[in-house]
Amino acid sequence: MSAYDPSNVFAKILRGELPSQTVYEDEATLAIMDIMPRADGHVLVIPKAPCRNLLDAPAEALAAVALTSQKLARAVMRAFGADGVTVQQFNESAGGQVVFHLHVHVVPRFEGVAMRPHTGAMEKPEVLAENAERIRAALARL
Numbered sequence: 001m002s003a004y005d006p007s008n009v010f011a012k013i014l015r016g017e018l019p020s021q022t023v024y025e026d027e028a029t030l031a032i033m034d035i036m037p038r039a040d041g042h043v044l045v046i047p048k049a050p051c052r053n054l055l056d057a058p059a060e061a062l063a064a065v066a067l068t069s070q071k072l073a074r075a076v077m078r079a080f081g082a083d084g085v086t087v088q089q090f091n092e093s094a095g096g097q098v099v100f101h102l103h104v105h106v107v108p109r110f111e112g113v114a115m116r117p118h119t120g121a122m123e124k125p126e127v128l129a130e131n132a133e134r135i136r137a138a139l140a141r142l
Helices: 009-014 059-080 125-140
Strands: 022-025 029-033 043-047 084-088 104-109
Touching: 009 029, 009 043, 022 059, 022 125, 029 059, 029 125, 043 059, 059 084, 059 104, 059 125
Parallel strands: none
Antiparallel strands: 022 029, 029 043, 043 104, 084 104
């Protein structure tokens, strides 16, 4: 396994070097809108601690990500009236990981509706902002 690379996109977002649509933040985690969402309301939960993935994450970072992922799963289901939620986490290239900073995908799901394919197409910023606001409002009601 390679070492953590502090030039990855999530590290840059955490340092404020790249913009993101923040949905939730606490002392240990950040939740942002995925800019290439597989469904409306697709968010990413990342630890603030520098860890490549689940395999090298400190226990405290992993626990914080799990708790924030649960909180966001509840919020996206409420915000979008979803029937369920898909929570995904990938490790190393062979496991499907593309960005090498631990992150969890939280995707609201509906009966009979497949996730959109990962095409690499970016969502319009105004759509991401509107979806983020819906999730923040749902978080406030939890």
